[in-house]
Amino acid sequence: MASEQQERSRGTELGRFLRARRSEVSPEEAGIKVGPGLRRTPGLRREELATLAGVSIDYYARLERGRESHPSPAVLDALARALRLGETEHRHLHDLGLSAARRPSPNQSVPSRTVDPGTDLLLERLRPFPSRVLSRTLDLLASNPGGLRTLAGIERWPVEQRNIARYVFLHPMARELFPDWEVMTRGCVARLRALAGTDPDAPDLAELVDEMLLKSTDFKRLWESYDVNAFAQGSKTLQHPEVGRLTLRYQSMLIEGTPGHRLVTYYALPDTPDHDAIVLLDQADHDRGEPSAGQHPG
Structure with a gap:
């Protein structure tokens, strides 16, 4: 059970990053025409980002919710382009994808504080x-x-x-x-x-x-x-x-x-x-x- 919770936590970390970056991209920046009326979602909606990245809305929703922990490099690249990520953020997105797919180590240790x-x-x-x-x-x-x-x-x-x-x-x-x-x-x-x-x-x-x-x-x-x-x-x-x-x-x-x-x-x-x-x-x-x-x- 603990291992399953840790894996879900890693997937959720990826979801947090996607949500945070999605909220920073306006529809206009992404080339999306916005109709009249008030938008409740800051930045892009889930379905808009999914369409821009070429993935299904259901698949993208699972990524954000931590229920999908094996995104391919191609999917991550597509999301990075849609979110207009810089080089550091793009690399971090791939790190999160790898971390979500990797099984957690049962023995986490704190690195040494000794200076040689x-x-x-x-x-x-x-x-x-x-x-x-x-x-x-x-x-x-x-x-x-x-x-x-x-x-x-x-x-x-x-x-x-x-x-x-x-x-x-x-x-x-x-x-x-x-x-x-x-x-x-x-x-x-x-x-x-x-x-x-x-x-x-x-x-x-x-x-x-x-x-x-x-x-x-x-x-x-x-x-x-x-x-x-x-x-x-x-x-x-x-x-x-x-x-x-x-x-x-x-x-x-x-x-x-x-x-x-x-x-x-x-x-x-x-x-x-x-x-x-x-x-x-x-x-x-x-x-x-x-x-x-x-x-x-x-």
Whole structure:
């Protein structure tokens, strides 16, 4: 019985994504002429999407309800075209299709939180650029001084509580720190949503999401919107209480040999005010007599 419930849950995850994306596509965008009268359904109706994708209405309804768990790649491609999905969303739809068809593992384990000594050394060598190692669920596993201090106030939280999603939604300083707070929150939720598509039964993900749904209405709103577009590079502006306003470029990359671990590094060109600011943040721990860089936070 438990296995059947897990399989239905995986199929329902696919249905949630389809419903969310269907609601975002207007009939006009899809080339459908709308007659007079009020439409109660935001976006496309089920029958409209089914027709656009070339599948029966009954088959599509079963997909949304989690009763059909073996969609073919061709069907998923057709749905992606009808929904006008971007590359990331298209790939996620295929991940959901594979996940729905795959039998759940009876022994779900939480990935290791251990950061190897080589990565710690890399964090040290990246100074003064703020750098941190995150788990697949955005837990802060390790950082250099700037990587910790750019998240103003997080150092006062217990180590086990330090999580980027938890910080941006629940920490009182987050909205002031991030002028683009809405963009930051969408990126966090998108990463967690992407994980839910490939590993929906992950216990570490379920625990965090349950907590955030309970504590943050903003998280709940974004979680239900089902956006999976996250960014691996770009820029971020901070209004930091110690060094003022600064804009940093960043790179995010997976760490080989440690599944789910990601290295995020922020940087600025030398001889710029932004570079001066990160040097000050890097030196702050030394000035206060705190542990040097490369050690795990806390």
